[in-house]
Amino acid sequence: MAELKQVEIARLAGVSQATVSRVLKGNPQVNEAMRQRVLAVVQELGYVPDARAQSLRSQRTRLIGLVVHRAAEALAGDPFFSALIASIIEQAGRHDYHLCVDTARTARSQRAVYEELLRTRRVDGLILVESETRDKRIERLSSEGFPFVLIGRYDPADAVCSVDNDNIGAAFMVTDYLVRTGRRRIAYIGGPAGLTVTRDRLQGYRDALESHGIGYDPHLVAFAGFNERSAASAMTDLLSQTPQPDAVLGMDDLIALSAMREAKRHGVRVPDDIAFVGFNDSPLCRYVEPSLTSVAVEIPALARKATEMLIALIEGHEPNPRRQIVPARLVKRESA
Amino acid sequence: MAELKQVEIARLAGVSQATVSRVLKGNPQVNEAMRQRVLAVVQELGYVPDARAQSLRSQRTRLIGLVVHRAAEALAGDPFFSALIASIIEQAGRHDYHLCVDTARTARSQRAVYEELLRTRRVDGLILVESETRDKRIERLSSEGFPFVLIGRYDPADAVCSVDNDNIGAAFMVTDYLVRTGRRRIAYIGGPAGLTVTRDRLQGYRDALESHGIGYDPHLVAFAGFNERSAASAMTDLLSQTPQPDAVLGMDDLIALSAMREAKRHGVRVPDDIAFVGFNDSPLCRYVEPSLTSVAVEIPALARKATEMLIALIEGHEPNPRRQIVPARLVKRESA
DNA sequence: GTTATAATAGAAATCGTATTCCGAGGGAGC
DNA sequence: GCTCCCTCGGAATACGATTTCTATTATAAC
Numbered sequence: 151m152a153e154l155k156q157v158e159i160a161r162l163a164g165v166s167q168a169t170v171s172r173v174l175k176g177n178p179q180v181n182e183a184m185r186q187r188v189l190a191v192v193q194e195l196g197y198v199p200d201a202r203a204q205s206l207r208s209q210r211t212r213l214i215g216l217v218v219h220r221a222a223e224a225l226a227g228d229p230f231f232s233a234l235i236a237s238i239i240e241q242a243g244r245h246d247y248h249l250c251v252d253t254a255r256t257a258r259s260q261r262a263v264y265e266e267l268l269r270t271r272r273v274d275g276l277i278l279v280e281s282e283t284r285d286k287r288i289e290r291l292s293s294e295g296f297p298f299v300l301i302g303r304y305d306p307a308d309a310v311c312s313v314d315n316d317n318i319g320a321a322f323m324v325t326d327y328l329v330r331t332g333r334r335r336i337a338y339i340g341g342p343a344g345l346t347v348t349r350d351r352l353q354g355y356r357d358a359l360e361s362h363g364i365g366y367d368p369h370l371v372a373f374a375g376f377n378e379r380s381a382a383s384a385m386t387d388l389l390s391q392t393p394q395p396d397a398v399l400g401m402d403d404l405i406a407l408s409a410m411r412e413a414k415r416h417g418v419r420v421p422d423d424i425a426f427v428g429f430n431d432s433p434l435c436r437y438v439e440p441s442l443t444s445v446a447v448e449i450p451a452l453a454r455k456a457t458e459m460l461i462a463l464i465e466g467h468e469p470n471p472r473r474q475i476v477p478a479r480l481v482k483r484e485s486a
Numbered sequence: 487m488a489e490l491k492q493v494e495i496a497r498l499a500g501v502s503q504a505t506v507s508r509v510l511k512g513n514p515q516v517n518e519a520m521r522q523r524v525l526a527v528v529q530e531l532g533y534v535p536d537a538r539a540q541s542l543r544s545q546r547t548r549l550i551g552l553v554v555h556r557a558a559e560a561l562a563g564d565p566f567f568s569a570l571i572a573s574i575i576e577q578a579g580r581h582d583y584h585l586c587v588d589t590a591r592t593a594r595s596q597r598a599v600y601e602e603l604l605r606t607r608r609v610d611g612l613i614l615v616e617s618e619t620r621d622k623r624i625e626r627l628s629s630e631g632f633p634f635v636l637i638g639r640y641d642p643a644d645a646v647c648s649v650d651n652d653n654i655g656a657a658f659m660v661t662d663y664l665v666r667t668g669r670r671r672i673a674y675i676g677g678p679a680g681l682t683v684t685r686d687r688l689q690g691y692r693d694a695l696e697s698h699g700i701g702y703d704p705h706l707v708a709f710a711g712f713n714e715r716s717a718a719s720a721m722t723d724l725l726s727q728t729p730q731p732d733a734v735l736g737m738d739d740l741i742a743l744s745a746m747r748e749a750k751r752h753g754v755r756v757p758d759d760i761a762f763v764g765f766n767d768s769p770l771c772r773y774v775e776p777s778l779t780s781v782a783v784e785i786p787a788l789a790r791k792a793t794e795m796l797i798a799l800i801e802g803h804e805p806n807p808r809r810q811i812v813p814a815r816l817v818k819r820e821s822a
Numbered sequence: 823g824t825t826a827t828a829a830t831a832g833a834a835a836t837c838g839t840a841t842t843c844c845g846a847g848g849g850a851g852c
Numbered sequence: 853g854c855t856c857c858c859t860c861g862g863a864a865t866a867c868g869a870t871t872t873c874t875a876t877t878a879t880a881a882c
Contacts, residue, residue, distance in 0.1 A: 203838035
């Protein structure tokens, strides 16, 4: 057990170390009898090559990086990331890649984390999430030629490899649904205003209103941070308006739920007085009362495509197409 | 940018590569003037050492492994793991370690994953969760002398390094609380029966009943898998008993919530007819109605201690003590 | 002035695997 | 029987940083 490297295997099998390596890498330039002999010894001793040495030699760590821009507390409540992480892991595993997750809350630590992962070559590529309109990370990574895939959107569309939900389309669909079910004063509570996803869903919302000839009222739009209080206080503000909104579209389930809970505290009946809709169709939606109507984003599909694309990039194949859209669907429940 | 290795830095600074390395590693055996000269070049070019080469040379990857025994779907709904993962990442980052997360659902894939992480030396150590009574992983890792820390419990207590909530104590406390608030037929719905945590909480529950002279009724105890349905159907069974239970202690929030929802479907009033209590105090608890009373487990503290302990082990310091207990506290809400 | 001692920097070996380059050997073709 | 070609396996090297060993110089002590 002590010494278990290729050269030991080679010694025991009576061949050179190079041959052991060739056998293990499936190099065809090796005689069948010899291959068997080597494999027998490998099996017997349960030898597995050292990943650290492989990394140095091949210049590949077989590690994919994912950086989440949240503090631990904020991550805990958000089912989106757990699902995303798990799906990426599963998919990466199929190609013998592993996932390295990091968190970075502040802008400074973000820079540091990306810098480190990139420069130290600790990971072979990155999956980016929560993109902003002018995203420094993206410009940086692009100019360095580092392999990465964005889950989200970036202009121009073909500048980077990306996978995205159809955010504009989904927000359009759900807003359209609200209008068709009789709602007229529909509010939108987004996440942080800089995020592309906040803007895209706002866009779909506006487009849908326009398509029905409903004027866009900026007083019905608010932005919340990733904490419960800000969505709740946005809801309080909305309730103080006259007339009150009759529907609220939250940028994600947590925002919608916080808003809905706040509304109920104010004695609002859901969905009679106000309808609520969220995004992500998290398990949460089914536990609350009334259960929350939500736009189901296909997180596993998103993760799968992003991972596939990234691995292709890492291994030198140009992905085609460079941008993929995953459709979303509305899951109707009691709240709208 | 093309060539950015120590030897380049050395050339530009007019020193040997060894000196560059010494400067970067903070080796005191180097003249101040030379140190400055090297640092200037390093700064100027933004050189950072290659983690792959460091890994091979130092036999350390500075990577910690965590394997979650869940499928993606099951992970998504469970706030425990997101919180745990995020907290481990934060703590590891303070020591310049990163986290590599893997999932493995089946026993076979579990074996394969651990085998791979261990044998390939891809990670320097492991954090284990969801331990079972006779856990093969633990025996294996122990006998190989591989650094690992268990979040959970294993007999005998000093056999392995571990961090744990006071599960027995917490279950005792909450059961005691239920009895004191007038409940007499208290049910317990555990997770998978093989898990230590399922058993420990059951133990605390039994101890508390006994301390009040209440007989232990096996019909009031059920075990659920990590999916909503099994907890719900366990609840249905409990409701068919006469007399019905007047309180339910769920082994985690998801189990408690699924059971509570099922009970409400059957027209049970909560907490008047039946009280519900969960474990983990996840964000979920505050969104449901009635809000769920839950035992708050200090996940960040758990993660912090486990990570500290593991890094100590990796770096050759024997942690003392080898077992740490993190207290839990009851968060009272509407459901009990 | 000479030797002992410390301080410092360079040369070289090392970590474990992948791969390039060569030489040896065998078979085919004439 | 000879040449040519092809196959196969071994030796050597590269990957990029760390560390041991060694050589040089400066300094101190006498």
